Amino acid sequence: DTAVSQTPKYLVTQMGNDKSIKCEQNLGHDTMYWYKQDSKKFLKIMFSYNNKELIINETVPNRFSPKSPDKAHLNLHINSLELGDSAVYFCASSQEGRAETQYFGPGTRLLVL
Amino acid sequence: AQSVTQLGSHVSVSEGALVLLRCNYSSSVPPYLFWYVQYPNQGLQLLLKYTSAATLVKGINDFEAEFKKSETSFHLTKPSAHMSDAAEYFCAVSDFQGAQKLVFGQGTRLTINP
Numbered sequence: 001d002t003a004v005s006q007t008p009k010y011l012v013t014q015m016g017n018d019k020s021i022k023c024e025q026n027l028g029h030d031t032m033y034w035y036k037q038d039s040k041k042f043l044k045i046m047f048s049y050n051n052k053e054l055i056i057n058e059t060v061p062n063r064f065s066p067k068s069p070d071k072a073h074l075n076l077h078i079n080s081l082e083l084g085d086s087a088v089y090f091c092a093s094s095q096e097g098r099a100e101t102q103y104f105g106p107g108t109r110l111l112v113l
Numbered sequence: 114a115q116s117v118t119q120l121g122s123h124v125s126v127s128e129g130a131l132v133l134l135r136c137n138y139s140s141s142v143p144p145y146l147f148w149y150v151q152y153p154n155q156g157l158q159l160l161l162k163y164t165s166a167a168t169l170v171k172g173i174n175d176f177e178a179e180f181k182k183s184e185t186s187f188h189l190t191k192p193s194a195h196m197s198d199a200a201e202y203f204c205a206v207s208d209f210q211g212a213q214k215l216v217f218g219q220g221t222r223l224t225i226n227p
Contacts, residue, residue, distance in 0.1 A: 004156070031212050041201055042221045043157075048212040055212040090156055098209040099145050099164040104156035 002023055003027050004105040006091050011110045021076045021108045023091030029103070030096050031055075032074040034066060036105070037088040046089075049074050050096060081112045115140045115206040119218035126128045130189040132214045134221050136178075136204030139185065143208040146187040147215065148178055160202075163187060188223070199225045 004025045013019055024030065033056075034046040048056035052068040063079045078085060091105040120135040138144055145164050149157040161172025168180040179187045187204060202221045208214040 033212075041151075041222075043203065043217040043220075045214055045216075048214065050212050056210055056214055092157075092211075094213060096212070098207045098213050099162070100213055101147075101159045101162065102157075102213070102215060104158070105152075106156045 004091055004093055004103050006089075006105040006108050008108060009106065011108060012113065013111075015081055015083060017081050017101075018077070018079045019080070019081060020087055021110075022089075023074045023076070023105055024105070025072055025091075025093040025105075027093055027103060029093040029106055030071060031094050031100075032068065032071075033092040033094075033102065034074065035090040035092065036074050037090060039087070043090075047074075047076075075082070078110075081110075083112050086110055087111045115144065115208045115216050117131060117204050117206050117216060117218035119202075119204050119221050121221055123222045123224065125224040125226060126194050128196055129193050132176075132189070132194045132198065132223065134189040134202050134204075134220060134223065136187045136189065137185050138187060138204075138206045140206055144187075146178075146180065147205040147207065148172065148176070148187075148189050149203045149205060149217075150200050151203065151220075157203065166173070194223075194225050196225050196227065199223055 031050045047066045049068045090108045092102040094100040095100040116139045147162045148160040162179045171177045204218040205215040
């Protein structure tokens with residue numbers, strides 16, 4: 001049973017295109033996140049949702065739009081892709097609270113050409 | 114604001130040797146600290162976490178970490194390295210801004226030599 005799943009695993013696209021990444025968790029968690037990992041492996045939070053409501057938006061360009069249709073899903077749509085968007089995007093989920101463990105998906109490797 | 118510094122972007126040890134990965138934190142409130150491991154082409158997995166209970170925290174795969182407030186450190190150790198420990202290790206501190214916000218260090222790549 002996959003706890004946090006993401007699709008697709010790999011995404012290769014041209015600059016200027018629009019793409020979406022989907023995330024689903026079957027852990028019953030209330031909170032979901034998107035992280036970006038750059039080529040130097042640095043991980044930074046992008047967004048956090050709690051019960052379908054946006055809680056954290058870390059000064060991400062508005063070309064990135066998260067959408068949470070229900071608390072088990074958090075999708076990431078990216079408009080007008082740029083070269084600098086090439087990275088690995090991770091979805092994660094947790095229960096609510098500062099001490100909770102976040103469970104990460106396998107990542108989506110995005111390459112913008 | 115919370116922050117984490119991992120000393121050493123790359124650590125190399127021999128199989129069977131002690132593993133020591135260093136993490137120092139900065140936090141304006143009592144910190145909650147985490148160590149995550151990332152195996153190649155995979156997501157992150159929790160090794161252990163400190164949430165203000167015992168200062169010596171034991172995790173999976175014989176890893177442990179000790180919280181030292183006086184040194185603002187949370188170093189990760191394992192007595193005897195296995196080849197399967199080769200991975201990227203991340204220390205993180207937890208902030209809360211309506212939701213948990215993990216602030217990660219730069220990561221340390223651990224290589225195990227046979």
